Amino acid sequence: MKFCSHCIVDGELQPIIEGLGQVESFCPTCGKRKALIYDTDVHSELTEYFEQLLEIYTPESMLPADFPDEEKNLLVTELTDRWHIFNNKLNSTDVYRIIRALCAEKYTSMPSLFDARIGIAELNDKEYLKDHSLLRSNSWDDFVKFVKNHNRFHSNHIELTILNRYCSFIRKVYKKGSIFFRGRISSEDGFPVEEMGAPPSDKVTAGRANSAGISCLYLANDLDTTIHEIRAGIFDYVSVGRFELTQDIVVVDLKAIDHISPFIDGCDFVEHAINKEHLKRINLEIGRALRRSDSVLDYIPTQYIADFIKSILHEGEPEYAGIEYNSTINLTGQNLAIFYPDLFVCTDVEVYHIKELEYEKERL
Numbered sequence: 001m002k003f004c005s006h007c008i009v010d011g012e013l014q015p016i017i018e019g020l021g022q023v024e025s026f027c028p029t030c031g032k033r034k035a036l037i038y039d040t041d042v043h044s045e046l047t048e049y050f051e052q053l054l055e056i057y058t059p060e061s062m063l064p065a066d067f068p069d070e071e072k073n074l075l076v077t078e079l080t081d082r083w084h085i086f087n088n089k090l091n092s093t094d095v096y097r098i099i100r101a102l103c104a105e106k107y108t109s110m111p112s113l114f115d116a117r118i119g120i121a122e123l124n125d126k127e128y129l130k131d132h133s134l135l136r137s138n139s140w141d142d143f144v145k146f147v148k149n150h151n152r153f154h155s156n157h158i159e160l161t162i163l164n165r166y167c168s169f170i171r172k173v174y175k176k177g178s179i180f181f182r183g184r185i186s187s188e189d190g191f192p193v194e195e196m197g198a199p200p201s202d203k204v205t206a207g208r209a210n211s212a213g214i215s216c217l218y219l220a221n222d223l224d225t226t227i228h229e230i231r232a233g234i235f236d237y238v239s240v241g242r243f244e245l246t247q248d249i250v251v252v253d254l255k256a257i258d259h260i261s262p263f264i265d266g267c268d269f270v271e272h273a274i275n276k277e278h279l280k281r282i283n284l285e286i287g288r289a290l291r292r293s294d295s296v297l298d299y300i301p302t303q304y305i306a307d308f309i310k311s312i313l314h315e316g317e318p319e320y321a322g323i324e325y326n327s328t329i330n331l332t333g334q335n336l337a338i339f340y341p342d343l344f345v346c347t348d349v350e351v352y353h354i355k356e357l358e359y360e361k362e363r364l
């Protein structure tokens, strides 16, 4: 079985295939030309990675009777949907053939791991979850209820050492000079550059990544996302500021959570499987659009997370300058919440007139 470095998208495995240096005119699996090939008849470098990952799985017939059905999947589904190891252009038959060829010995001794549904037993083990889950009780909703209605500042629902470790897996560097945008609804004349930044502390209202009174600069990566995020109405004028980064910074990139390789150093497969879901939820919550009926209390859970990330130090200095998350209003857009607004300078403002809006609807 031959496949190539393009067939695999995992950040740890891809360089291994590239390092083998076997170039062929095309990849028989994905069709890529001039491909760097891995041939299971010749190479064995990837086998141990997959064998170790397979160790965490139990075939359906051996799982406890109360193991939830929705957590049982075929191995192919786990490798593609949970771990994102393969290029999503490959179909499930390709993935199945690759994994069977890579783990031929394991297949002979335990075919049910490959052919029947499997599960990670710890996902349903309360004792295990208590020690290894970012959310100790394993429920985001419990945490939300607690910080909204019981005790705002001293929750034990989040295992902060785990959150700290995962932040280090999804750190992202932005270089001095990087450009982002911020919009404000304005008059036809627009705002001057000095009025485009975050408001002063005494005027700061609560946001998804900041409490009232704590300044935070919300930026987007492009014009479209900026206009969507401020939810401009038809015929509104919008001032869009261009913000330039004044020094290199590191942010926590919550939307990268799906792309953390399970094979990264210091990462435990089972713990990763559990916590990945929680981090995806946090990304979603920070990016979620507010409805008019939402109260400022709805911001508290994500403010708690943002404040913790802001408090992480490295050699006495703050480690992260902000958080990056997906825009749920403009699906291809990205947003940044910057804890220290002075890191950016607004260099230019352009005024836009909103001429048309598109409404997407769904009958309930």
Ligand SMILES: [Zn+2]
Pocket (backbone or CB within 6 Å): 003, 004, 005, 006, 007, 027, 028, 029, 030, 031, 032, 035
């Ligand atoms: Zn390929």
